[in-house]
Amino acid sequence: MQIETDIRNWPDGAWEELAGRAGDAAAQVEPALGNPRLEASVLFTSDTEVHTLNREWRDRDKPTNVLSFPMIERGDLLSLPPDGPPELLGDIALAHETCAREAAEKAISLADHATHLIVHGLLHLAGHDHVDSDDQAEAMEALEIKALALMGLADPYGDRN
Template structure:
């Protein structure tokens, strides 16, 4: 089966950590929970560091600080308050639908996992799922949408045997 996730490593610590081994199962679990087929979609996940994500956060969100994960959906897929976003249709096997791009910072992930006393792999898996849901139109700007996004994340993580991160 073709990989769903194109991995771009900008910080070698992600290679040693095994970002790719976490990404595929996380995305596949999310697709299963949402009823999306595994074939016909692709996305890009970039593993970077705080310096790079700081630059991206400044450029795209106007925020002068690093963050754990950023996402850039290929299309606007938002929904009305509290509604599940319209999910995309898959592309052809030789021309999959691009969902967009996600960037994740090693430094911030490692720090947050240590502060929360949880395995970094669990935290990174959660953030991959979180970023993917943003690509699919979920957000947490309004409280009702945040509740929907969090409950969806919890169900996806449960499929992977991970506990509620909230």
């Protein structure tokens, strides 16, 4: 999977590299993300822009930490052959102010929190969700925990247990 980044209104950092490493880790726990034809984009932007996207596309009039816009249904993703032209998996947008505030509240670095949110967003693009049932949420969280552990990052849900 190739990940394109667009960085606006974020502090200086290795955000492009971070997104690539998060994509590699997500592909290790969700094999469908390892398809070489896949392309995803990650937009590092402001709360204002994410608020606008959230209002326009999800009818929610507030910013949020991460938005995911999948372009492929899960069944189509799973049956996508590895050979052929590039296929857009979808887009992810991260809101700087919300991410920075949440990272501070969790006493973790912005980079670590952004890594978690990119993994979370990529799993959404791959068809995973956490809103319909506790089982669904636990399965998605388990994949996130596993991907982050591959990167040497702590369980972001450890405070829930």
